[in-house]
Structure formats: structure tokens, C-alpha cells
Amino acid sequence: MTDKSKEAAGGDSRRPEIFHVAARLFHEKGFAQTSMSDISAALGLTKAGLYHHILSKEQLLLAIFNYGLDLLEREVVQPVAEISDPEEKLRRLIQKHIQLILQKRFHEITVILHENRTLHGKSLDQINQRKKKYIRFLENILADIARKNPRGKIQPKLGAFALLGMINWLYQWYNPRGPVSQDELTEQFTELFLRGYGTGGAASPSSPRAAR
Amino acid sequence: MTDKSKEAAGGDSRRPEIFHVAARLFHEKGFAQTSMSDISAALGLTKAGLYHHILSKEQLLLAIFNYGLDLLEREVVQPVAEISDPEEKLRRLIQKHIQLILQKRFHEITVILHENRTLHGKSLDQINQRKKKYIRFLENILADIARKNPRGKIQPKLGAFALLGMINWLYQWYNPRGPVSQDELTEQFTELFLRGYGTGGAASPSSPRAAR
Amino acid sequence: MTDKSKEAAGGDSRRPEIFHVAARLFHEKGFAQTSMSDISAALGLTKAGLYHHILSKEQLLLAIFNYGLDLLEREVVQPVAEISDPEEKLRRLIQKHIQLILQKRFHEITVILHENRTLHGKSLDQINQRKKKYIRFLENILADIARKNPRGKIQPKLGAFALLGMINWLYQWYNPRGPVSQDELTEQFTELFLRGYGTGGAASPSSPRAAR
Amino acid sequence: MTDKSKEAAGGDSRRPEIFHVAARLFHEKGFAQTSMSDISAALGLTKAGLYHHILSKEQLLLAIFNYGLDLLEREVVQPVAEISDPEEKLRRLIQKHIQLILQKRFHEITVILHENRTLHGKSLDQINQRKKKYIRFLENILADIARKNPRGKIQPKLGAFALLGMINWLYQWYNPRGPVSQDELTEQFTELFLRGYGTGGAASPSSPRAAR
DNA sequence: CATGAATGAGTATTCATTCAT
DNA sequence: TATGAATGAATACTCATTCAT
Numbered sequence: 001m002t003d004k005s006k007e008a009a010g011g012d013s014r015r016p017e018i019f020h021v022a023a024r025l026f027h028e029k030g031f032a033q034t035s036m037s038d039i040s041a042a043l044g045l046t047k048a049g050l051y052h053h054i055l056s057k058e059q060l061l062l063a064i065f066n067y068g069l070d071l072l073e074r075e076v077v078q079p080v081a082e083i084s085d086p087e088e089k090l091r092r093l094i095q096k097h098i099q100l101i102l103q104k105r106f107h108e109i110t111v112i113l114h115e116n117r118t119l120h121g122k123s124l125d126q127i128n129q130r131k132k133k134y135i136r137f138l139e140n141i142l143a144d145i146a147r148k149n150p151r152g153k154i155q156p157k158l159g160a161f162a163l164l165g166m167i168n169w170l171y172q173w174y175n176p177r178g179p180v181s182q183d184e185l186t187e188q189f190t191e192l193f194l195r196g197y198g199t200g201g202a203a204s205p206s207s208p209r210a211a212r
Numbered sequence: 213m214t215d216k217s218k219e220a221a222g223g224d225s226r227r228p229e230i231f232h233v234a235a236r237l238f239h240e241k242g243f244a245q246t247s248m249s250d251i252s253a254a255l256g257l258t259k260a261g262l263y264h265h266i267l268s269k270e271q272l273l274l275a276i277f278n279y280g281l282d283l284l285e286r287e288v289v290q291p292v293a294e295i296s297d298p299e300e301k302l303r304r305l306i307q308k309h310i311q312l313i314l315q316k317r318f319h320e321i322t323v324i325l326h327e328n329r330t331l332h333g334k335s336l337d338q339i340n341q342r343k344k345k346y347i348r349f350l351e352n353i354l355a356d357i358a359r360k361n362p363r364g365k366i367q368p369k370l371g372a373f374a375l376l377g378m379i380n381w382l383y384q385w386y387n388p389r390g391p392v393s394q395d396e397l398t399e400q401f402t403e404l405f406l407r408g409y410g411t412g413g414a415a416s417p418s419s420p421r422a423a424r
Numbered sequence: 425m426t427d428k429s430k431e432a433a434g435g436d437s438r439r440p441e442i443f444h445v446a447a448r449l450f451h452e453k454g455f456a457q458t459s460m461s462d463i464s465a466a467l468g469l470t471k472a473g474l475y476h477h478i479l480s481k482e483q484l485l486l487a488i489f490n491y492g493l494d495l496l497e498r499e500v501v502q503p504v505a506e507i508s509d510p511e512e513k514l515r516r517l518i519q520k521h522i523q524l525i526l527q528k529r530f531h532e533i534t535v536i537l538h539e540n541r542t543l544h545g546k547s548l549d550q551i552n553q554r555k556k557k558y559i560r561f562l563e564n565i566l567a568d569i570a571r572k573n574p575r576g577k578i579q580p581k582l583g584a585f586a587l588l589g590m591i592n593w594l595y596q597w598y599n600p601r602g603p604v605s606q607d608e609l610t611e612q613f614t615e616l617f618l619r620g621y622g623t624g625g626a627a628s629p630s631s632p633r634a635a636r
Numbered sequence: 637m638t639d640k641s642k643e644a645a646g647g648d649s650r651r652p653e654i655f656h657v658a659a660r661l662f663h664e665k666g667f668a669q670t671s672m673s674d675i676s677a678a679l680g681l682t683k684a685g686l687y688h689h690i691l692s693k694e695q696l697l698l699a700i701f702n703y704g705l706d707l708l709e710r711e712v713v714q715p716v717a718e719i720s721d722p723e724e725k726l727r728r729l730i731q732k733h734i735q736l737i738l739q740k741r742f743h744e745i746t747v748i749l750h751e752n753r754t755l756h757g758k759s760l761d762q763i764n765q766r767k768k769k770y771i772r773f774l775e776n777i778l779a780d781i782a783r784k785n786p787r788g789k790i791q792p793k794l795g796a797f798a799l800l801g802m803i804n805w806l807y808q809w810y811n812p813r814g815p816v817s818q819d820e821l822t823e824q825f826t827e828l829f830l831r832g833y834g835t836g837g838a839a840s841p842s843s844p845r846a847a848r
Numbered sequence: 849c850a851t852g853a854a855t856g857a858g859t860a861t862t863c864a865t866t867c868a869t
Numbered sequence: 870t871a872t873g874a875a876t877g878a879a880t881a882c883t884c885a886t887t888c889a890t
Contacts, residue, residue: 030329032244036864048866049871057864114326116384117242158392158400165381166374172328173373180370188370196408224852248881260883261854269881436873454753456668460860472862473875481860538750540808541666582816582824589805590798596752597797604794612794620832672885684887685850693885 015063018043018053023064023107031061031115061115062123068108069130075100077137086144087199093138094190097167102174102182110171135160145199159197166193227275230255230265235276235319243273243327273327274335280320281342287312289349298356299411305350306402309379314386314394322383347372357411371409378405439487442467442477447488447531455485455539485539486547492532493554499524501561510568511623517562518614521591526598526606534595559584569623583621590617651699654679654689659700659743667697667751697751698759704744705766711736713773722780723835729774730826733803738810738818746807771796781835795833802829 021042025034036057040050054060076096083089101109112127119127142156154162166189176182233254237246248269252262266272288308295301313321324339331339354368366374378401388394445466449458460481464474478484500520507513525533536551543551566580578586590613600606657678661670672693676686690696712732719725737745748763755763778792790798802825812818 028329030244032242035862037862046872047864048873051865052870117240118245154400154404155392158397159404161381161385162378162401162404165379165384166377169373169377169381172377180367185370188366189374192366192371192374192405192408194408195410196404196406198407226853247879249879257853258855259881260856263882264853264855438874452753454668456666457754459858461858469874470876471860472877475861476874476876541664578824578828579816582821583828585805585809586802586825586828589803589808590801593797593801593805596801604791609794612790613798616790616795616798616829616832618832619834620828620830622831671883673883682851683885684852687886688849 012053014043014053018050018060019064019067020105020107022060023068023105023111026061026064026115027107027110031111031118058119058123061111061118062127064108065112065119065123065127066130068105068112069127069134071105071108072097072100072134077134080141081137086141086148087194089141090145090194090199091190093141094163094167094193095186098170098182098186098189101167101170102176106171113168113171135164138163142197145197149199154197159193163193224265226255226265230262230272231276231279232317232319234272235280235317235323238273238276238327239319239322243269243323243330270331270335273323273330274339276320276323277331277335277339278342280317280324281339281346283317283320284309284312284346289346292353293349298353298360299406301353302357302406302411303402305353306375306379306405307398310382310394310398310401313379313382314388318383325380325383347376350375354409357409361411366409371405375405436477438467438477442474442484443488443491444529444531446484447492447529447535450485450488450539451531451534455481455535455542482543482547485535485542486551488532488535489543489547489551490554492529492536493551493558495529495532496521496524496558501558504565505561510565510572511618513565514569514618514623515614517565518587518591518617519610522594522606522610522613525591525594526600530595537592537595559588562587566621569621573623578621583617587617648689650679650689652703654686654696655700655703656741656743658696659704659741659747662697662700662751663743663746667747667754694755694759697747697754698763700744701748701755701759701763702766704741704748705763705770707741707744708733708736708770713770716777717773722777722784723830725777726781726830726835727826729777730799730803730829731822734806734818734822734825737803737806738812742807749804749807771800774799778833781833785835790833795829799829 018039022034022039025038025042028034029038036047036050039060040047043050054063076093079096080089080093083092138160139156142154142159146154146156170185174180174185230251234246234251237250237254240246241250248259248262251272252259255262266275288305291308292301292305295304350372351368354366354371358366358368382397386392386397442463446458446463449462449466452458453462460471460474463484464471467474478487500517503520504513504517507516562584563580566578566583570578570580594609598604598609654675658670658675661674661678664670665674672683672686675696676683679686690699712729715732716725716729719728774796775792778790778795782790782792806821810816810821
């Protein structure tokens with residue numbers, strides 16, 4: 001509220017730009033290999049100028065983490081939560097999660113995935129809690145499906161981590177300008193996971209369009 | 213014989229120990245956040261003493277990468293290559309790859325998975341070639357299965373990366389002292405992927421025992 | 425304006441002081457034996473503070489070289505170039521060159537003479553070109569004299585290097601507070617070289633006064 | 637006399653080779669930039685092996701200095717001392733000194749000229765005394781000439797340093813494979829200096845042959 | 849004689865951060 | 870807001886030298 005509002009979101013219009021540029025650099029070179037000089041230069045600021053907007057390098061990383069997790073909640077969790085059918089929920093979650101990783105604020109998400117061991121103490125705890133919340137959200141969907149469909153033998157927890165592994169690993173290899181389109185990718189990953197988990201193998205009516 | 217023996221494998225009995233300790237530290241703190249002082253202290257050496265055995269921090273990382281990829285070839289590729297039935301090949305690869313990540317030289321493998329953007333130039337090229345060789349090995353198995361079993365609709369390339377994502381992501385969450393045993397994990401991941409990829413869902417005769 | 429102003433000349437008022445102090449230390453102890461710590465301490469700065477003004481030790485040396493060669497051009501070449509009579513040109517060059525070595529920015533010039541093998545690559549090429557330009561300037565004067573005065577049998581090139589050796593060697597032995605005054609030195613070196621090269625031995629009207 | 641005779645010359649046949657190789661490296665890269673590793677590698681020894689022959693890097697440099705000054709005395713001073721005519725003495729000294737610098741043990745002599753500020757304390761004093769002895773030897777010759785030939789007005793001390801400057805500077809620029817032969821160089825430098833100093837300008841009967 | 853292993857002190861350089869202006 | 874100057878602590882790496890074997 002006061003002028004010292006570096007931590008609060010209010011009144012600093014350059015902060016989203018700073019987060020995004022920093023996230024891009026953290027993604028490209030790694031957090032430890034990116035200097036505050038790199039970031040300020042990429043922003044057209046001096047080092048001291050950058051410090052007018054942020055408190056420290058670690059707080060900057062924390063802000064990026066929270067920004068990325070905000071996106072995850074807004075772009076994946078919220079739309080999915082509004083759906084009632086569990087299988088349809090899962091289909092949509094896969095589609096939206098892939099979409100998030102591949103298109104929206106790619107760098108912020110990648111930093112979350114890669115700079116796992118970088119945060120410490122309270123910051124780390126806070127982030128881990130938000131991550132766990134998402135995992136439980138996914139686990140619950142899988143448990144609902146399993147209840148309706150006793151054919152499957154996969155534990156929801158293992159299914160959840162398998163699915164997250166499949167999707168999160170994308171940042172290590174998937175090239176959006178390569179031969180596999182995002183729609184194709186989404187369709188095949190959905191098919192692979194749903195059939196593997198023991199849910200109806202046929203493609204659902206909600207055929208994946210990369211809804212934007 | 214000369215000082216150059218740092219590059220050759222011969223006659224430096226402390227090198228394996230150095231690799232393992234360094235790999236553990238790189239895994240725990242990250243490559244960039246681990247100082248040569250950390251490594252030498254963990255080895256009970258001075259910094260200069262450590263440099264008697266290695267050429268540079270980057271060469272040390274490269275050596276660890278190659279050591280880990282040697283393990284992958286010896287412990288996963290070679291045993292699997294001797295099998296003839298494609299589906300049996302895949303089952304064994306999943307089992308052996310999980311085993312490698314969870315038990316054998318855990319740190320070396322984790323460093324390979326995590327410190328992707330750290331190497332540069334020729335070292336990076338060399339490592340990437342070895343990685344691609346493994347991916348092609350897995351793709352070929354999947355293609356063989358698809359040929360025998362036209363029911364599946366998953367492209368071998370996407371299947372390969374999905375499987376690698378599932379398994380490699382383990383290092384981010386799996387706790388060997390947690391409630392899920394390694395056998396259980398192996399069984400469920402095998403079931404999930406094989407059924408999802410479109411191969412016979414019934415458990416095969418080679419029920420997974422974490423063969424040691 | 426940006427951090428890049430290290431390379432440009434503008435707006436860093438401490439740079440001349442830094443050059444001079446560094447040149448003094450390089451002269452006294454040699455480039456390799458002078459540490460950046462020595463230089464920063466002599467300037468009343470920390471090491472990191474020194475690096476705020478310069479890019480590297482090698483760039484610092486290069487800057488000193490160029491500064492010294494600037495002096496040579498301003499204090500020797502330009503005044504001499506305005507004279508028309510070749511013999512008078514030579515007398516003035518000897519006087520001015522001795523003056524430069526013994527009085528003006530002694531250290532900068534000495535570093536140029538002594539730290540010959542220290543620069544590398546492009547920096548070395550650039551400096552060598554500037555040096556060669558001066559040698560050709562002197563050679564041309566000697567060639568002009570030889571044309572007018574066919575008595576002499578000394579090749580201009582050998583004459584030039586002999587003269588440069590005589591004068592540049594001064595930094596190895598001449599003590600300004602010793603029994604030989606700078607005027608006396610100038611007079612005798614002029615006499616020795618002109619008579620030896622085969623030009624009129626009588627003292628010229630421009631009797632050497634160490635003009636300041 | 638005992639086995640500890642590292643300092644004495646006796647009983648270590650590899651020492652001359654070591655001196656020469658070290659002198660070459662000191663000349664090429666400078667004393668401070670040459671590591672004991674460089675030297676031992678160039679000799680095909682280990683570092684510790686090198687230390688069986690020498691006491692320290694500084695003692696090694698001192699030994700090279702003394703070796704070079706031994707050469708100067710043997711190859712220049714002794715032959716010249718046997719001549720009686722002063723002018724002939726001077727001619728021969730010029731010829732022999734140039735010869736020493738350009739052919740015989742080039743590196744040892746160059747190190748003496750260049751690594752002036754490197755020695756300290758007693759070693760420096762000892763070397764400086766030997767150097768001064770040579771300068772006085774040359775000064776005496778010039779004084780003898782001046783006594784016979786009152787035409788000259790150059791002080792012997794200044795003449796001596798001028799001549800040493802001309803000749804010693806050769807190591808900075810003269811290329812033995814260039815267009816100027818060593819005989820030509822010797823002849824022209826002799827002519828230049830003798831005429832300049834005020835001694836008979838005509839070439840003497842002892843025309844310079846690069847006596848080997 | 850020779851060596852592999854080791855070291856204490858030092859080197860140039862970088863970095864996140866601060867502060868007077 | 871912004872900056873130029875500055876810093877304390879750290880970083881990867883090197884070096885001359887020693888010593889048990």
C-alpha cells in the first residue's frame with residue numbers, strides 16, 4: 001500500500017515484464033548462471049534500477065514461481081474444476097496442461113519445473129504446498145474415475161505422477177516447430193494415458209482442439 | 213604415464229570416488245551451486261589436490277555424464293538387446309531403466325537428467341549423440357511392437373518420449389523409503405504404458421522382480 | 425551511458441589515474457608480477473571497485489600501450505612532422521624522443537618498451553602497426569637525409585633501429601638525478617648519431633634545450 | 637663435492653640442457669609466465685624430477701644469468717682483451733657482442749637483457765656487479781681511444797651505453813632470416829658507431845667475417 | 849634418480865547487493 | 870525513479886614446492 005510495495009503487486013507496472021524477461025533468462029541459462037546484470041541489461045535498466053522493482057534475486061525467482069502457479073490454477077485447475085464428468089475432467093486437464101507448457105508463458109512454467117532445488121526455507125515450503133495441491137487435484141480426478149471403473153488397476157497416485165512425468169518432460173524435447181503438431185501430441189498422450197489407466201479407449205467427443 | 217593421464221582412464225584409482233562424490237553434490241545442490249571447494253572438502257582433499265585428478269569442472273561433469281551413459285548401456289541396453297520378443301524387450305527395458313534410476317548410481321543418472329543445459333560445444337554434442345542413440349533404441353522396439361500389433365495408434369516417437377518422461381520424472385518425486393515399493397512401481401508403470409500403447413494388457417510371464 | 429562505457433573514453437574520470445598507477449606498477453614489478461590486488465590497493469580501491477572501471481588486466485595493458493603511443497605521436501611525431509629540413513627533423517626527433525622517455529609519462533613508455541611479448545592476438549597486431557608506423561616515419565627521415573647527402577653508407581633501416589636502440593635503452597640505465605644532465609645526454613647522442621650516420625657533425629642552430 | 641652438489645657444477649650432466657631449455661622458454665614466454673610444469677614437460681621430466689636438478693625457479697634463473705655472463709666473458713671479453721690496439725679492440729668487441737646475441741646461446745643472453753627486474757637481493761647484486769664489470773671494460777676501451785684521438789667529444793660512459801643500446805636492442809627486432817645479413821649488420825653498426833664516436837671512419841682491415 | 853600425490857598461497861575475475869546523489 | 874561507483878565474499882583455477890615411496 002505504501003511506497004515500499006515492492007512485494008505487493010500494486011503500483012509497479014514494470015513487474016510483469018521483469019518477471020517474464022527474468023523467466024526467459026532463467027530458462028535459457030539456468031538460475032545460477034543468470035546474473036542480475038544479465039537481467040537488467042535485457043530490460044534496458046541498470047543493475048541498481050532493477051533493484052528498485054525487486055528485493056533480491058531469490059525473491060524474483062519466488063515471484064516467478066508464484067506467477068507460474070497462478071497461471072496453472074487459472075488456466076488448468078479452474079476450467080477443469082467446472083466440469084462434472086471425471087473422465088472429461090481428465091481429458092481437459094491433459095489438454096490444458098500441455099497447452100500451458102507449450103504455449104502460455106512457457107518460460108515461467110519451465111523455471112518451475114527445472115529450478116526445483118534452488119529455493120530454500122519458507123519459500124520452498126510455500127511453493128511445495130501449491131504444487132502438492134495440484135497433484136492432489138489430479139489424484140482426486142483419477143480416484144473418481146477408478147471408483148466408477150473398477151477395471152483399472154493403477155493407483156491414482158502413481159497414475160498422477162506418470163501423467164505429470166509424461167507432460168512435464170515435454171520441455172526437455174518437444175519442438176513446436178517440429179513434425180508433431182500440438183493437437184496430435186495432445187490426442188496421442190490423452191489416448192495413451194486414458195487407455196493405460198483403464199478408461200474408455202475410444203476418443204471422446206471432446207476431440208482436442210487447441211482452444212485458445 | 214605423464215601428467216596427461218588425467219584424460220586417459222588408466223592408473224588413477226581415486227577417479228571413480230571423485231566422480232561419485234561430485235555427482236552426489238551436483239545432484240543435491242546443482243552443478244552451478246556446487247563449488248570445487250565443496251567437492252574437494254567432501255573428498256578430504258584441498259582444491260589443488262582435486263585438480264591433480266581432473267582437468268576442470270566442466271570436464272568433471274562430462275566424465276560423470278559419460279559414466280552414467282556407460283551404465284545405461286551396460287545395465288539397460290545390453291541385457292535388453294539380447295532378448296528377441298519385442299514386447300518382452302519393452303517390459304525388460306522399463307524394469308531395467310527404473311532400476312537404474314532408483315538404485316544404481318542414482319546421482320550420476322540424475323545429473324544427466326537435470327544438468328541438460330550445462331554442457332557446451334563439443335561435449336554437449338557428444339552427450340546428445342549418446343542420448344539419441346538410446347532414444348532410437350527404444351523407438352525401434354516400439355516400432356517392432358506396432359508392426360506386430362496394428363491395433364495401437366501411438367507413434368513410436370511419442371510413445372518413447374512419454375515413457376521416458378514417466379520414468380525419468382521419478383527422480384523428482386519418488387521416495388524409495390515411501391509406501392510404494394519398487395516392484396509395485398515397476399509393475400504399475402509397465403501395465404500403464406503397455407496397455408496405453410496398445411499391447412496385451414495381461415501381465416507377462418516375466419513378472420517384475422527387481423532382479424539384482 | 426550503459427555499462428559499456430568502460431570501452432569508450434567518455435565519462436570515467438578515474439581512468440587516467442588508473443592507467444598511470446598501473447603503468448607505474450607494471451614498470452616497477454613487471455606486468456605478470458603485478459596483481460590486480462596491487463593495482464587496486466595502490467588506487468585505494470577494492471579489486472571489484474577497480475573492475476568497475478576496466479574490463480580486464482589485458483585490456484588495461486592495451487589501454488596503457490595506446491596511451492603511450494598517443495603521447496609519442498603528439499609529443500614527437502607531430503612537432504617533427506611540421507619541420508621541413510630533414511636533418512633538422514632528425515635532431516628534433518632525437519630530442520623529443522629522449523624527452524618523452526625521460527620526463528613525460530615515463531612509466532607508460534617504459535611499459536611499451538618492456539612488455540613486448542605480453543599482448544596477444546588482435547591487441548598485439550594493433551600495437552605493432554602503430555609501432556611500425558613510427559619506425560617508418562623515422563626511416564623516411566633518414567632516407568631523405570641520405571638522398572641529399574650521398575656520403576653516408578648506412579641503410580636507413582639499420583640507422584633507424586640503431587637510433588631507437590640507443591634511445592630506448594636509456595630506460596635500462598639512465599638516472600635523471602645522476603651526473604649527466606638530460607641536455608648533455610641529448611647533445612651527445614645527437615652528435616654521435618648524426619656524425620655516425622654521415623650528416624654534418626657540427627652542432628646545429630637548434631641547440632638542444634630540454635624544452636618543457 | 638658431496639651428493640648435494642645441486643649448486644655446484646659437478647656431476648650433473650643434464651644441467652646445461654636444463655638451462656638451455658629453461659632459457660628458451662623464459663625468452664619465449666617470459667620468466668613469470670613460464671611454469672615449472674612447462675619446463676619439466678619440455679625436458680620430458682616430471683615436475684619433481686626437475687627439482688632433483690635445481691633448487692628453485694629463482695636459482696634456475698640465476699644460473700642462466702651466470703651462464704650467459706660466462707659466455708660473454710669467454711666469447712667477447714677474453715678475445716678482445718688479448719688485442720692491444722684500442723680501435724681494433726672496439727671493432728672486435730662490436731663484432732663479437734653482435735655475434736653472441738645473434739648466434740650463440742641466444743636465449744640465455746636475451747633472458748639477461750629482458751628479465752632485469754626479476755632477481756632480488758643478493759642474486760641481483762651479484763649479477764649487477766658482473767654487468768658493471770663489462771660496462772667498465774667497454775668504457776676503458778673508449779677512454780683509451782679518446783685519449784689517442786682528441787677529436788671526439790663523446791664521453792666514454794655515454795658512448796658505452798649508446799653502443800650497448802644499439803646492440804642489445806637487436807633482440808627486439810633483428811630477424812636472422814631477414815634481408816640484412818649478420819656481416820652487413822656488423823659492418824654498418826661498426827661504421828656508424830666508430831664514425832660517430834670520432835674514430836677513423838674508413839673500414840678497418842679486420843673486415844667482419846662472422847668468425848665461428 | 850624419479851614419481852604421483854598433495855598443498856598453501858595466490859591469481860584474475862564475477863556477483864548480488866548497497867548507497868550517495 | 871534512476872544511476873555510477875563501490876564492495877565483501879566467492880569462484881574456478883594455477884603455481885612453486887614438498888615428500889613418501
